Amino acid sequence: MLVYIHVPFCRTRCRYCAFHSTALGRGVDPAGSRLVRDYVDTLLLELAHWADIHGGAEIQTVFWGGGTPSLLPPRVVGIVLDRLARYFKLAGGAEITLEANPDSLRARTRAAEYRAAGVNRLSIGIQTLDDTMLRMLGRSHKGGDSLHAAFAAREAGFANISLDMMWGLPGQGVRQWLQTLKDAVRMGPDHVSSYGLALEPETALERASREGNVVLPPERDQSIMFMEGAAFLEASGYLHYEISNFARVGFQCRHNLGYWEGQDYLGLGPSATSTIAGRRWTNPADHKAWENKVRLGRLDENAEVLTARTRVLEMLMLRLRTARGLRLKAWRKITGRDLLADNKKLIQAMHENGLVRIRHGYLSLTRNGMLVSNTILLNLFERAEAALMPGGRSGPKILAEPLCAS
């Protein structure tokens, strides 16, 4: 099982962010904040609740996400991890990631304290090294903090460091992005997540864009940023193993790979989603409502039961995001259908246009295909959905549970 822990606090709110988090403010010490203390108490209760039900289950990965998990005192992270290890079975060599903002690692010993608390992978949210752009995005750190954070993480003994980067920022040019990426690679990360900026509805940046106050780079430039950025990272020794993720050999994020492979995951904290044994539920994105549910033990009372059809369609969408792709034999075994024969003309056209490849029995997207992945995935999803529709053009055809098919 995978465990995700949502930490719903940030120093300030970034202008593009749609995640659930409350801004604590710059001057507030999280260790002394009532809000943070209440959150930790409820988190421990939530953990105890699931220990009663799934206690002893083996945990392969823990991912502290948010929000800004690095606002939590390392001592608190250690207490939660100890509790997890006591209630469940933490697999030997479990990957334990903590997302950190560069400014949270300013204190000299902070990274080492997280290491001592049991964290073995740091994911540092750099985004860009340009201070003007960081201000425009509403980030709470400066470019110099990022250099310091990466250095401090290594010095603390972290052997697995990931950097989060962002392209397609307002005012950003192709050359500037590639230079940023070069500077980031010089910091020697083991893993790089490289996301295109998405304007989420009702965020400050989306409103500013609607009002014409910020303008994203032209689409053509954004395409070049993705393509050349990916080519540069591959040439620098990073495998392009998922649309937005690159890693040195052996440093792929096991937690995210688990999601893409359809493993069960337990989500803790407000707004976190869980999927266990074919049931899925999401905690309320509100502290009080989440706390009430935890106290009443009713976290999964409205769980959705995932049909085999839903799970198999999710498998299609998630596997095609990865460089390995979808194993065609597994698809046939699970659905009783031949994906290539069902979509012969479409897949042939995409193949001729260099958007997909079929190799060693896997269908996967090429880098050009990844660039237009949303369109391709939507197209294949709709066709597969129709083909698997009960009483639809093919009748109910799902023959086996999808989760074991690699």
Ligand code: SF4
């Ligand atoms: S630090 Fe992360 S979670 Fe917090 S507001 Fe910024 S983008 Fe959102």
